[in-house]
Amino acid sequence: MTDDIAAGQPAPYTPSPADGYVGDPALRAEWDNRYADRQQLWSGRPNGALVAEVAGLTPGRVLDVGCGEGADAVWLARGGWDVTAIEVSGVALERAAGHARDAGLAVHWVHAALTEAGLPPASFELVSAQYPALLRTPDAAAERALLAAVAPGGVLLVVHHAGMETQQAHDSGFDPADYVWPSMVADLLDDDWEVEVDEQRPRVAPGGGAGEHHTDDLVLRVRRLR
Numbered sequence: 502m503t504d505d506i507a508a509g510q511p512a513p514y515t516p517s518p519a520d521g522y523v524g525d526p527a528l529r530a531e532w533d534n535r536y537a538d539r540q541q542l543w544s545g546r547p548n549g550a551l552v553a554e555v556a557g558l559t560p561g562r563v564l565d566v567g568c569g570e571g572a573d574a575v576w577l578a579r580g581g582w583d584v585t586a587i588e589v590s591g592v593a594l595e596r597a598a599g600h601a602r603d604a605g606l607a608v609h610w611v612h613a614a615l616t617e618a619g620l621p622p623a624s625f626e627l628v629s630a631q632y633p634a635l636l637r638t639p640d641a642a643a644e645r646a647l648l649a650a651v652a653p654g655g656v657l658l659v660v661h662h663a664g665m666e667t668q669q670a671h672d673s674g675f676d677p678a679d680y681v682w683p684s685m686v687a688d689l690l691d692d693d694w695e696v697e698v699d700e701q702r703p704r705v706a707p708g709g710g711a712g713e714h715h716t717d718d719l720v721l722r723v724r725r726l727r
Contacts, residue, residue, distance in 0.1 A: 524589055524614030528636075532590035536570075542593075543569050545600075547576035548631045549705025550660040550718050554698070555580070561626030564650050566615055567633040571597025571608070578606040582627070585609040587618055616642045623725075626655040632662060635681040644686045648694075651725045656697075659683045663701045663717035683721035690723060698722035 522529055536542055551573055560581035565574045568586035570593050578584045578601065586608050588594050594610055601608045611618055615635060628650045635643035651657050665677050687699060704718045 522589075522591065522612045523617045523619070528614065529589050529591065532634075533592045536590050536592040536596070541570065541596075543572060545570065545572050547573050548660065550720050551629055551631055551658065552576070553705065554656075554658050554720070554722055555627070555629075558627060558656065561655075562624060562652070563627040563629060564620065564625040566628065566630040566647065567635075568597055569593050571600045573629065573631060574608050575600050575604055575606060577629075578608055579604065583609075585611060585620075585625070587611040587613060587615060587620075589614055615646050620646075620650055622649050623652050625650050626652055628655070628657045630657075630659045632660060633681065637679055637681050637685070641685065641689060643681050644689050647686060648689060648725075653725055653727050655725050657686070657721075657723050657725070659686050659721045661719045662704075663719045683719045687721055687723070693725060693727050695724045695726055696721075697724055 555577070560577075561583065563577050563582045563584050565577065565584060565586040568574045568588045569590075571586065574584050574586040574597060586594075586597065588597070588611075591612060594612055598608070598610055611620070613619075615633075616638075628647055630647060633643075635647075637643070647657055647659065661683055665682075683699075687696070690696065699721050701717055701719050704716055
């Protein structure tokens with residue numbers, strides 16, 4: 502479901518057979534199945550790298566890319582941020598919206614793929630992509646969409662699991678070469694951007710949930726100068 506972001510009117514996510522999803526139906530189905538397979542896929546707590554990197558920022562408009570079950574979105578909203586959260590899975594969004602309602606918080610929910618969401622350009626003081634499953638394309642559409650969403654003076658924070666980008670394709674069908682990694686975003690930066698953090702460091706894991714076995718993060722934090 503795509504809310505009217507420009508109007509600034511948050512609305513609860515209400516799933517329906519025709520809920521306005523924008524994106525590849527197969528991708529949506531894949532992620533819906535992953536979420537439906539478990540009552541809770543993630544830990545329910547905000548990602549450690551996000552908490553650390555946002556600590557010194559003044560709350561403003563934030564885009565949470567691949568918000569999952571909403572832990573980061575809820576945490577950001579509680580901290581005073583005006584949150585837009587985007588996700589391809591309707592199952593995940595339903596859970597996320599429920600958590601926000603339980604906390605008495607307003608979040609703008611967008612049910613879409615990042616590259617097809619039609620988000621307003623240069624509109625967010627923070628764009629957060631925590632371990633995103635963004636598919637790589639020849640035109641670097643996902644990477645460019647992340648950069649395009651950041652307002653002048655704003656920050657893009659991309660965090661991913663270290664080591665995965667160099668792995669070979671798995672028998673399960675997962676091939677790291679199919680996905681966007683922080684280095685690919687960094688490769689597109691020009692003089693309009695300043696790199697504030699680009700490093701590998703021990704992961705501060707929230708504990709529990711899928712992915713807790715990963716021990717190190719790749720953290721890219723860049724600021725748009727103009």
